[in-house]
Amino acid sequence: MEQFRDYDVVIIGAGLAGVFCALNLDTELSVALISNGSIKDTNSYLAQGGVAAPVGVGDSIDSHIEDTMRCGHGCNNREAVTQLIQDANDAIQRLMSFGVAFDTLDDGSFMLGREGAHSCARILRIGDYTGRAIMETLWTRVLERKNIDVMTNTQVERIEVKSALEKRIWATGKQSFTVQAESVVIATGGLGRLYGNTSNNALIKGDGIALAIKAGIKTQHLDWIQFHPTIYHNLKGNQEGFLISEAVRGEGAILRNQDLNRFMVDVHEMAELAPRDVVSKAIINEIKLQRNDYVWLDVRHIGNQKMAMHFPTIYEYCKKQGLELERDMIPVSPGAHYLMGGISTDLCGETNIKNIYAVGECAYTGVHGKNRLASNSLLEAMVFAIEAAKRISFIQRDKPLLSEDAFMENSTKWMDLYMGIDRNKEAIREKLMQLEASGFESNEVVLLREMLKHALEE
Numbered sequence: 001m002e003q004f005r006d007y008d009v010v011i012i013g014a015g016l017a018g019v020f021c022a023l024n025l026d027t028e029l030s031v032a033l034i035s036n037g038s039i040k041d042t043n044s045y046l047a048q049g050g051v052a053a054p055v056g057v058g059d060s061i062d063s064h065i066e067d068t069m070r071c072g073h074g075c076n077n078r079e080a081v082t083q084l085i086q087d088a089n090d091a092i093q094r095l096m097s098f099g100v101a102f103d104t105l106d107d108g109s110f111m112l113g114r115e116g117a118h119s120c121a122r123i124l125r126i127g128d129y130t131g132r133a134i135m136e137t138l139w140t141r142v143l144e145r146k147n148i149d150v151m152t153n154t155q156v157e158r159i160e161v162k163s164a165l166e167k168r169i170w171a172t173g174k175q176s177f178t179v180q181a182e183s184v185v186i187a188t189g190g191l192g193r194l195y196g197n198t199s200n201n202a203l204i205k206g207d208g209i210a211l212a213i214k215a216g217i218k219t220q221h222l223d224w225i226q227f228h229p230t231i232y233h234n235l236k237g238n239q240e241g242f243l244i245s246e247a248v249r250g251e252g253a254i255l256r257n258q259d260l261n262r263f264m265v266d267v268h269e270m271a272e273l274a275p276r277d278v279v280s281k282a283i284i285n286e287i288k289l290q291r292n293d294y295v296w297l298d299v300r301h302i303g304n305q306k307m308a309m310h311f312p313t314i315y316e317y318c319k320k321q322g323l324e325l326e327r328d329m330i331p332v333s334p335g336a337h338y339l340m341g342g343i344s345t346d347l348c349g350e351t352n353i354k355n356i357y358a359v360g361e362c363a364y365t366g367v368h369g370k371n372r373l374a375s376n377s378l379l380e381a382m383v384f385a386i387e388a389a390k391r392i393s394f395i396q397r398d399k400p401l402l403s404e405d406a407f408m409e410n411s412t413k414w415m416d417l418y419m420g421i422d423r424n425k426e427a428i429r430e431k432l433m434q435l436e437a438s439g440f441e442s443n444e445v446v447l448l449r450e451m452l453k454h455a456l457e458e
Helices: 016-024 061-071 078-086 088-097 130-144 207-214 246-250 276-288 304-310 312-320 376-397 404-418 425-438 443-457
Strands: 003-006 009-012 031-034 148-151 155-163 166-172 176-181 183-186 225-232 254-256 295-298 330-339 342-344 356-358
Touching: 009 016, 009 166, 009 176, 016 031, 016 130, 016 376, 031 176, 061 078, 078 088, 078 376, 088 376, 130 148, 130 376, 155 207, 166 183, 183 207, 183 376, 207 342, 207 356, 225 246, 225 276, 254 276, 276 295, 276 330, 304 312, 356 376, 376 425, 404 425, 404 443, 425 443
Parallel strands: 003 176, 009 031, 009 183, 031 148, 183 356
Antiparallel strands: 155 166, 166 176, 225 330, 254 295, 295 330
């Protein structure tokens, strides 16, 4: 017999965006966290490089913003980029408050790495297994929360919108069941596994985006795919999609073609640390000119000791492949890595359907433009998950107890105070969320919502 369950919030997807959203929701809200696999079956778990944030000496918010815009070919939503970078420190502090510990120097400051298209070192990391360390810590926190029910190895089949205040989710795990909630968050990652050669986990096939499309939710730029330049190319033919982190090139690794010539110095002023799309295209151009369908990543000069210390996961993987890194070079080729497009949302993660949100890689805010800056992905997952959690918590706490007439009477008094000659944008923003949470749809409410939106845009 099919089961029926009722929650305040349902989160579909249990990578960093989904888990971080759950942990930042009001603890009074009942939450269902649904994953189609296990804790390890997310791209967040696979992330090697780290989290980009302007926390180093000599770095700045403006510099990080400009690097992000430049890498995205100016197609970014600057407002989204500004919010991402301005809120970076808060996201890092929240992450650390849950018990995540980044690598530090002897003086206690962050050990910052540098990756492609960054103008300085600003990548906070935990060895070369940052994603795994973060996810294992956050999962511990999730399992401690009494208000969060975790459902792993569960496939969501359909989202049905009954009304602004009621969504139904059909899911299948060990048995079929239906979940009802007012708010739904889609956090299912990208669609990399639609490609043969990809760094993505085997379950990342765009399921959440397909659910959104079927539910009438708008999407944008699903063709904006980033290809990572350096995925391990197994010469025996079994391509596992193992990523050789960009941070290795940040430590001085060199790309060489079949003739062992370094080619990136003739392509871009940043050489191996050029934006990912530039490096990937350069590698493809080299492959077209040679017999081999891969190029070499040369780390011989970095040495075994440094590779083992800074990149233990990569070092051990290469060792299992029979490579001696002071002697052998690493065969690499580009593969599908990240989706810059996705489910259209505002800067709080809300879609065109009220109370349905999307966060993380599956969402499109325009923050990445046409090409994502390295290590901005984990930051994006956290910053916009926090914003979605804030809005959901506010809406759930502040459902109007008044009739629509009484609600509008109070609202007209509010208008005199905050939407007259003097205007308070923070008050306007909060009132707008209250109006959207009300569920009322009279002409006055609809008009008032639009007025406040216009006021915030000026």
